[in-house]
Amino acid sequence: MAAIWINQIVQGVLLGGLYAMFAMGLSLSIGVMQFVNIAHGDLIVLVSFLLLTLTSGLGLPPLLAAAITLPIAFVGGFLLQRLLLQRVLGKGVLPIILVTFGLSIIIQNGLLSAYGADTRKVAGGAIETATIPIGGGVNIGVLPFIIFLSAIVLIFALDRLLYHTRLGARIRAVSDDVATANLIGLKSARIYAVAMGVVGATIAISAAFMSVWTNFDPSSGPSRLLVAFEAVVLGGLGSLWGTLVGGVALGVAQAIGAQFDAAWQILAGHILFLVIFVIRPQGLFPRN
């Protein structure tokens, strides 16, 4: 009995790694551009479908497909910011929310008409079912474990990028005060676009892992957005390591909820979020 619960909680922790990946891209885009990209989840699902086409349509191995989508997603993020989002930046939150909202609906229905409503998954090969027994009847899936480690590496890399590189300093400068940044000669539009390109890269990486580990369909985007948003807020806005803690908290809550009843899985995550948010609106690790 205890082993079942421990198994569920371990699963939840590992699921939290995936949620943290969704969340760190969102966190970066919020921190840099001061808005919540409503289409964040839909972009993850869009890249997942791209991976599906590359693997099952063209027969490429999953790793190669992921390697191909990474630069595509970077350029996609860059262009999305440069050509669309930049035009509505600095005009208040309403236009940016409405534009990304419209984008979200376009992506969902575009995917629906291109791929149909079926639930999909990218075949990852033998790694999907491989497990490591850690004693006492508890098993860790190899793939979830790799995803969790990747999340940690990714957060570390993003943290280094933002706080220990020239590019990171520029991104933080334009996000703190765009007028002053422009005044000292920073090309803010370009820096925003590069930051969104980095967000695109995190989207590609999370999509690669998500599409192999979980099922998805064209309407999966909003649930990914909500869980990413919850992880960001729970962790404390702007805190990258906080998103990992937030993601793990949500993953564990969902895993425990699912143990009672499959239908409780998602609800348990939302309830945990609302309870912690009411008690601690600034999140667990608020920056500054």
Added chain:
Amino acid sequence: MNASGTWLIAIGRLALILGAGVLAAAPFLFAPAQLQILTQFLSLLVIAIMWNLLAGYADIVSIGQHAFVGIGAYAFFAFAALAGVNPYLSLLLGGVTAFVFAVPIMLVIFRLRAAYLAVGSWVVAETLMLGAGKLSAFGGGSGVSVPISVVKAFGAQAAARYATIYWLAFALAALALVSTYLLMRSKVGIGLTAMRDNEEGAGSVGVNLIALRVLCFLWTAPFLGIAGGVITLQKLRVAPPASFSITDWTVYVIFIVVIGGIGSFEGPIIGAIVFFLIREYLAEIGLWHFILLGVLSIAVILVEPRGLWGLARRFVSDDLIPASFRPPRQPVMSARIASENAEAS
């Protein structure tokens, strides 16, 4: 004010009055199928007016207002079908219930700043929808039909029932329009208009931004709740994904308001008409109508953020419905300045 602009205003107001006249006589003019479409139109119009009040004026960009429609639907079912309360009274109690839920929901989501409030309100709506799926008295996740006895209370025959439901939707829409109009004409409306135009400025001249936000949020809840009951009478069923439908009560509503013109009294009305025209005539393009609406709303925000009405307003010299206060007209000012100049010299 040029002559053509004045004419356009007159034509626009005439069209509005004619439209209202047709709607007021609709049960005598139209077949049940058309009447049902008009009922949907009026229900959606109510929700659009309320979303516009929040997003267009009070700076509360919510993506979770469908929660109140769902709460109203479930409350109507609870009172009318489970508790046996008079069905008409149950509709009103649906509005009261939505209001009661609005208070704690507001306390939670108002802790989030504007950009986060949108997704925060969505989380709350999602939680309530999933929670509604756990209520076994309401059929759990698959929902339950409204009992025949409750349905018959609105008319024994189908035709009479459609007319009754239409009148309910008509009364609700009229009440929503007139009361929101009066709200906009009151002192509150001045504050809201100031807030729409410049939030910081409004705050610095003494507009109580928080009080206005609270008022607007609580104002919309009962209307959405009653609309939920009226919608349930059309669908004859409560079910979590249908009663709390984000597509029907939030996505469409946002498109309606954005395309029609956010932050204007005319916007939701124009948007709802355009939306129903697109829906009726482009139904065969299926999913593409969503994509069309999405592209159209993004284009509107990029080209003319005040929507179709904002575009029309470039050629038309006045509001169709004078809901917002304006400073005294130019001639008055220049006349006074002229007289002051005359005195000075």
